[in-house]
Amino acid sequence: MTARKTIQPDDYGRLIEPLLGQAAGYARAILRNRTDAEDAVQQAALRGLERSGTFDPTRPFKGWWFTILRNCCIDTLRHRQAARTVAIEGHEPVGETAGPGDSWQVLANALAALSDEHREILRLRYFAGLAYRELASALDIPEGTVMSRLHLARKALARNMRLEEL
Amino acid sequence: MNPVDPAELSALLDGELTPSRAAEVRAAVDADPALRAEFDQLQALDAACRSAAATATFPPQVAVPAAHPSWSWTAIGVAAVLLLIVRLAPKLLDLAAAGVLLNAAALAVAVVWLVRLTRGHERYGVSRAVERSQSQPMFGSS
Numbered sequence: 001m002t003a004r005k006t007i008q009p010d011d012y013g014r015l016i017e018p019l020l021g022q023a024a025g026y027a028r029a030i031l032r033n034r035t036d037a038e039d040a041v042q043q044a045a046l047r048g049l050e051r052s053g054t055f056d057p058t059r060p061f062k063g064w065w066f067t068i069l070r071n072c073c074i075d076t077l078r079h080r081q082a083a084r085t086v087a088i089e090g091h092e093p094v095g096e097t098a099g100p101g102d103s104w105q106v107l108a109n110a111l112a113a114l115s116d117e118h119r120e121i122l123r124l125r126y127f128a129g130l131a132y133r134e135l136a137s138a139l140d141i142p143e144g145t146v147m148s149r150l151h152l153a154r155k156a157l158a159r160n161m162r163l164e165e166l
Numbered sequence: 167m168n169p170v171d172p173a174e175l176s177a178l179l180d181g182e183l184t185p186s187r188a189a190e191v192r193a194a195v196d197a198d199p200a201l202r203a204e205f206d207q208l209q210a211l212d213a214a215c216r217s218a219a220a221t222a223t224f225p226p227q228v229a230v231p232a233a234h235p236s237w238s239w240t241a242i243g244v245a246a247v248l249l250l251i252v253r254l255a256p257k258l259l260d261l262a263a264a265g266v267l268l269n270a271a272a273l274a275v276a277v278v279w280l281v282r283l284t285r286g287h288e289r290y291g292v293s294r295a296v297e298r299s300q301s302q303p304m305f306g307s308s
């Protein structure tokens with residue numbers, strides 16, 4: 001039996017450092033809030049380190065880590081939902097106000113109108129910048145399915161949005 | 167040449183086709199106005215989406231706490247020193263010499279430990295669930 005190669009803490013920091021900007025953008029597109037996005041990235045950084053022993057080195061690191069980040073974002077959404085249930089009036093989390101140059105909000109709004117499958121693959125493609133192999137790993141689907149799903153998602157997005165809006 | 171699957175237009179756009187297949191699909195796009203129109207539409211959409219998504223990025227202030235101490239090398243060192251003492255102790259006539267050896271070994275372990283500590287390999291009292299304010303910023307600006 002061969003020893004399983006895991007990520008050393010120093011290597012982990014080196015691997016996630018170049019992903020942080022896109023990670024922040026991806027989390028922001030899901031959570032619609034810069035502060036929550038930063039917290040989710042922080043949480044994913046910690047969770048990834050704790051789970052670095054479960055990383056399969058034959059699979060792309062970026063896809064693995066963005067899966068963790070996505071789960072952190074989902075946790076945040078759940079907490080937000082729970083907080084909303086018991087919220088006193090005026091305590092609900094507020095989304096970011098779109099400023100000039102914040103065309104990501106237009107894209108995020110357009111993605112919100114798509115199916116879950118199409119929205120997630122486009123979000124991972126554009127906000128997270130995942131390649132096909134990384135998308136396949138993150139979504140746990142074959143690369144051939146990535147190609148067809150991404151194409152259909154783009155067609156759906158094109159039907160729902162005018163490019164001039166971006 | 168195999169017929170072009172519409173999804174291959176996306177793959178061509180994303181640079182995900184093999185070089186030979188990309189050349190075939192590109193030739194088909196050039197030869198077929200309908201394919202060309204579809205490809206151009208995808209290309210414009212892709213450029214707009216990339217540009218829009220880029221406006222969401224920002225450098226987050228992220229701290230990764232130090233890992234728990236790795237005991238492996240320390241344990242190996244201690245075990246080796248103890249083994250050495252056990253093997254050599256009967257041969258040492260003077261008990262004081264064994265004491266000196268023990269102290270020297272302990273000092274050596276301490277030095278190795280301190281070196282590793284200063285290089286950040288081992289830190290104590292830092293929980294993995296450390297609050298951001300308690301850990302050192304590793305990336306990003308304040």
